[in-house]
Amino acid sequence: MKNNPSLLASCLQKMGLCAALLLGSNCTCQNSTTPAQQEKLVVFAAASLREVFNTMGESFRRAHPNVELAFHFAGSQELRAQMEYGAVADVFASADLHHMERLAQQGYVHTPTIFTQNKLAVVVEKASAPHIQTLADVPSASRIVVGIAEVPVGQYTLQLLTQMGEAFKTGIEAKIVSREFSAKQILAKVRMGEAQVGFVYWTDALSAPELAVVPIPDNLNPVAQYPIAILRNSPHPLLAQAWVRFVLSEAGQSILESAGFVPLEAKHPTGN
């Protein structure tokens, strides 16, 4: 028992020593950083942007050879939580307005710009495709996978089902076997044949040619607007601007369009 005070003292001493070491190393680190070193641009982006941003990244790297471009893809809601809890990033591209607006209200990001649009698609596993050809056939499937209502793709699906009427909605909901956390997870379940039908983004459907697609009439299909913004605490605001400019540029927009995203000027019928 009488050892305890000195034990505590030695602990505190050690902690002090550690802190000193940390501070010391921090200082030397800052001193050794030279401006000629590669700069790292960190882009947080919705999971549905993975392929298209990777393609765009290749073009961007050619134009900015000294920049190390690092993408972090996850659900928009998850990225938002990470930024709220102190993750450092330069740019955030979200799959819905809600999460971006929340970040803007709290002062995490500068004014966002909508840079592209997406819509929903119903993908059907090949074996079930002959029986499920229109939206009205979908409730006859036995295993349907959607997103949870808290992630953008699930929220848009909910909007679609509500538009389709109560009977259709309950018919679908009775067949839901799993609520996944991202459109990619939904797509994977259908691709593996575990689920027969999945509600995903149009761009996901295009990326899976082995699946059949049930068309959704444009007047029922919700518009998924994708906003992009620079973070207020971005360590590289100039580079961040360069990335946002590239995404909005003609070159960037044509890459988005070829991946199936709906171009901005083409106003969606249900859009404003």
Next chain:
Amino acid sequence: MRLKFQKYILHAVGFSLAAFLMFPVLALFVASAPHGLLAGLQHPLVWPALRLSIFTTSSSLLVVVLLGTPLAWSLAQSKRTTGQLVETLLQLPLVIPPSVAGIAMLLAFGSRGLLGALVHPMGTSAFTTAAVVMAQVFVSAPLFIQSASSAFRRMDSKLIVVAQTFGASPFRIFFRVALPLALPGLAAGAALSWSRALGEFGATLMFAGNLEGKTQTLPLAIYTAFQTDIGAAQAISIILVLVAFALLLLVKVFMKKAEKNP
């Protein structure tokens, strides 16, 4: 004095790890305050998930203990080299990441899996409560097998020989000699295995999916809540920690008793 100082250094080094392990758990409780826990208990996802977690982990524990005990006994009895080789292979589910386990389960029991059509008339076991139990058994059984077989090995082998010379049947040896002697080790293994099943997330998400009341266990409910509200996720986490801690404590007490009067 110098010797004493050395002892303190060792203590301090060890203590730093203990502090690191305890700090996040502490943060979970401190940052939420009592009303956080209450809010957690009232969260609509909690009760279905808690019920499902208790049901599935009890089922998987039952399977693991009923089948794992004879397996561990056979491993402990087998020749050193073959036994250890098989045992090492059986440890594989422990070292592969849960996501790999999920893919493996799909490839084995999914609709296009090797055993898909055989296991389930609908063509897939995925998205069922049974799938949750299967995923839990897959990831948690190795922990039980490991501690059970080493418990059987630690036994005094002379006792078995004596029982054999007195003409005891293999069943009698297993049930009346080996089982009672290895009981503390078996209980420890069961506790470890159970806690691993309770925390199972990755393989469940990939193989069983996420549906309230059917496949959404506590860890999946926490992840679902986390998508909107970290506070709610935290509150459900506290419940999971409390449930796990209570059951772990129970097992420890039981083991103490078993050690005292074997």
